[in-house]
Amino acid sequence: MSNLKVYNSYSRQKEEFFPLTPQHVGMYVCGPTVSGESHLGHARGFITFDVIYRYLLYLGYKVRYVRNITDAGHFEEEGRAAEDKISKKAVIEKMEPMELVQKYTNLFHWAMHQFNNLDPSIEPTATGHIVEQIEMIKQIIAAEYAYVVNGSVYFDVKKYAAKYPYGKLSGRKLDELLETTRDLESQEEKRNRQDFALWKVAPPGHIMRWTSPWGEGFPGWHIECSAMSTKYLGTEFDIHGGGMDLMFPHHESEIAQSTICNHHVPARYWLHNNMITINGKKMGKSYNNVIRLTDMFTGNSPLLTQAYHPMTIRFFILQTHYRSTLDFGNEALQAAEKGLKRLWDAYLELGKMTSDPLKEINPQLETQFNSLCLEFDDFMNDDFNTARVLANMFNLVNHINSFRSGDLEKTTLSPETLSYVKKQFKNYLEDVMGLKDENGQDSGRLQGIMDLLIDIRKEARSKKDYLTSDLIRNQLLEIGILLKDEKDGRVSFTLE
RNA sequence: GGUUCCGUGGCCGAGCGGCUAGGCAGAGCUCUGCAAAAGCUUCUACAGCAGUUCGAAUCUGCUCGGAACCUCCA
Structure with a gap:
């Protein structure tokens, strides 16, 4: 069997996966901002990393999977109407900020369970780690890679870039950034426009605020992930995951922060899932084309012609490689719905199959079943190619059905092959890809x-x-x- | 404007130097009281042009088209 290879965004190539500690894997994935409902695009990332988590478990690793909840509210950084997204909405909905956060956290968890995503090992919240974040900022200041201005703290990117490869992950050069960074408000506070905030002073009336050595304020955008990943996974860990749109500036900044504090790039393998598009455009708030998860499940959206079961959506997502864009469409979802049904029916049929000693064993089929199932391992080891695993399964669906009512009626599989095929299907379909019966258990x-x-x-x-x-x-x-x-x-x- | 990536049949998508990807849809047949399901057969592809090569969807160049990031974003 081949070894696991993953595409590392940091090196821009597929690399063989070796964990830092044998048999153990530490994985950090950027979680949701719970200031609103999750949409289909979010689901892709979380399903992707759920499958990766499941596969690592399947390979026998002991995995600590950390996925944060961003509940502190990120700020329209760089001075853009410096308002806390979460506290702003709380006023609109007349709720306490933490009440709002709780509501959307609950909704998020509910959606994750609908998708049959496993719970992460630790799900730390940003608000629960203000102390750790402040500590980290102190360290960066002490190392003289950050400076305080009017109660806010900024990371000195220029100084950092002089010594470290800033921009390596996202493929950016500082000079280019200097030229292309947009001109935004309150830039004057910063030494250089590409500096990012570690701590922001809270304007009067700002609901979410914490005391710090620099006054009352709130943490900047990137520090929470650095603080929490360090706390729970150590200064260097194996996998850091997230959407491709987080590469810059979020992950790039995480790398800078951790490099100063911990003298390491925090993670060895950076994995990024691609976006879900709709009519070729990324699904996102700015394009006004989001389909919320609750709408997916109920069909309540002008973009939907019907409701879709969570398993249909999961299957739809897994039919594509996680690093390719996936274009949403009702026709495509309906195709997934039917395909999954056919696959699942055949899987149930497979479960009922027995090796009939009175029937003839077809050597050609034996080989075919064995090799197609054996390939599941290779495909997953090749950067988690779920699309190919599913394609192989479908190749066997015809044969499985033929044993029941087609021209294979008079033949059978050997007991060894049959049990291997059953095992592989169970392992991959249920355990690794996390698919389950849509109808649940019939009472x-x-x-x-x-x-x-x-x-x-x-x-x-x-x-x-x-x-x-x-x-x-x-x-x-x-x-x-x-x-x-x-x-x-x-x-x-x-x-x- | 800068950086990166993509363009596969009606739709969604694998593949990334030689092998039928796969799903859905379409056509025909088998089975069937009729359906449904299933099986069998079958039809549409690699944006365009030029090159490299014995051989290219896969490599190179150009052209056209699209996207992501550079702002919060899975």
């Missing part, structure tokens, strides 16, 4: 009722009383239960 009661109805209908059919049999089937369809007369005489049903 025994439903099964009982269905058995009864199916029996009545069978009786009617045997008497050629198609009026009754069709009535049952049609009425069931009305309430979303689809009956299927299988070739072998069985009758199965699926919930729409």
Whole structure:
């Protein structure tokens, strides 16, 4: 079996993955800002890193997965109407800031569970780590890479860049930044326009504020992630994840802060997921094209022609490589919905398959099943290529169905192959990709009722009383239960 | 303007030097009381131009088109 290779944004190439401590992985992923509802784009990142987390677990690593909650409110940095996003909205909604934060945190957790994302090992909040952030800022000041102006603290990027490779992650050069950084308000406080805030003085009336050595204020945009990742994963850890749009300036700044405090680039592997686009444009507030997760699940959006199940969305996302953009469209989502259903039905069928000693084993199929399933490992090891794993699974769907009612009826798989295939499907479909039955577990009661109805209908059919049999089937369809007369005489049903 | 990336069949997307990707949709057939499901067969591709190569969707150059970042952003 091949070894895991990941694309490292920092080196811009695929690298073999070696954790700092054998058998252990430390992973930090930038979490949500809980000043509003998450949208489809956010979901992609969290699902991506959930699969990465799951795969690392599958490989046998003990993983500490840290994903923060940004509840302190980032500020329209660089002086742009210096208002705290969270406290501003709190006034509008007439809520306490922490009440608002709680509401959206709960909603976020709910959505993550809908997607079957595993909970991170630690989910630290920014407000809970003000002390650590202040400590870190002190260190940076002591090292003389930050300066205090009127109660605010700024990181001296120019000085940093003279000694360290600032811009390496995002592929930027300081000179270019100097020329292209926009002219924004209250630049005059800073020595150089590309300096970023570590601490901002709180204007009067600003609700979220904390005392600090520099006066009352609030932390800057990037320091929370540096402080919390250091606290829970150490000065150097394995994986840092987030969306590509966070590379600059967020991750670049994290690197600068940690380099000064801890003398390391904080993470060895930087992984970035690409964006979800809609009509080719990134989904985001500024484009006014977001589809909130709650809307996805209910279909309540002019951009949606129907509601989509969380598993459909998850599957839709996993059909693409995480570093490619994914274009949203109803047609594409509907395709995912149908595809997943077919895949899942075949998976259930696979679970029922047994190796029949009376039937002939087809050596060609044996090879095919084995090699296609073996490739799951290689594909995932190749920078988490879930799209190819799914493609291989679909290649087997036809065969699995053929064993039931097609021209493979008279053949069988060897017990070894069958159990291997079942194991691989279970491992990858459920454990690694985190897909689960949309319908949940059918209750025994439903099964009982269905058995009864199916029996009545069978009786009617045997008497050629198609009026009754069709009535049952049609009425069931009305309430979303689809009956299927299988070739072998069985009758199965699926919930729409 | 700077930096980076992308352009694959009706739609979404893998692939990144030689091999059918895959899903959905379309067409035909099989099965079936009729459906549905399923199976089989089948139709549409690699933006354009020029080069490198025995061989290119995959490498190089140019042209056209699109995007991301440089502002808060998954």
